[in-house]
Structure formats: structure tokens, C-alpha cells
Amino acid sequence: MSASTVAPYRLLYKDQAGARKVLSRCGALREIRNAVLAHCAAHAPSPPYKPQEIKKRLRPMGWIPEVRVPPFDPRHDKLPINDRYDLWKPFDLDDKRVGVAIEMERWEVWNDLLKFRRGMQRGQSAVGVILHDHPQTLPTSTSTCAISLALSANVV
Secondary structure (H helix, E strand, O other): OOHHHOOOEEEEEEEOOOHHHHHHHHOHHHHHHHHHHHHHHHOOOOOOOOHHHHHHHHHHHOOEEOOEOOOOOHHHOOOOOOOEOOEEEEEEEOOEEEEEEEEOOHHHHHHHHHHHHHHHHOOOOOEEEEEEOOHHHOOOOOOOOOOEEEEEEEEO
């Protein structure tokens, strides 16, 4: 397929509490955008939603899969909690470590937001990203957690 017949793609954002600014400043947004758009271009004109393929594109950039989400309270650290982020990566921003967590399964949005909240409470993550397959699946309200940024690949 020639370049002229490949549909251009873009990301649609739903920003919460300035997450997009943090993601842009630390470089995470560029990495996520490049991975998603490369996936879409590789599967044009109808890219499937395949989170595992997007994960494969992010891993060489230092994104770590299946990082354990800590419990909300340190008193529960010894309990067998099996919640994990799909991907997580630390970034340097203003001489501080900023953790960024990614979740990719849209049907568990409220659970994902609770994971982000727990990670924020414990200092593991500063920003959470939920990757959706279509703009219609972006949550209408995320008052449970004010640190989410939803991304969606969509044909322009």
C-alpha cells in the first residue's frame, strides 16, 4: 500500500487535572503517541485494537509490563494484591521521578481509576493513561480520580 492511500491517524485526548501537560513535559505523551500511531499506520486502513501490539512497541522505550499496584495503605503491603498496570515507566521531570501508568482495557475503567488513585497515594505514579479503542468509549466523568488522560486512535 502506498503512502498516499494510507489514512492519517490522530489521538484524541480527554485531559484531567493537567495530566496532558505533565505527560508532554516528561516525554511520555510523545512515546505513547508514536507507538499508537505506528500501530495504526502498520495496520491501515482499518487498524484493529490490539493492546499487546502497542505494548510491544512501548517496551523497547523502557515501559515495564505488569507492574504491581500497591495497596492504598502501607499497612496492607504484605497482603496478596494482584492488581497490575498494563505498563508503567518512571520519567525525570524537574529533578523528580514521575511515574506514568497505562491501562488498555476499556471495560474496566473504574477499576483502572482506582489503581491510578492507589499509585498516586503511594507515590508510585503521578499520571495515569487509559488507552481506548474509540472516542465513544471515553468515560464521560472520571471524578473518582483526577489524574487520568484518555487517548484514542481515530481516523482523521
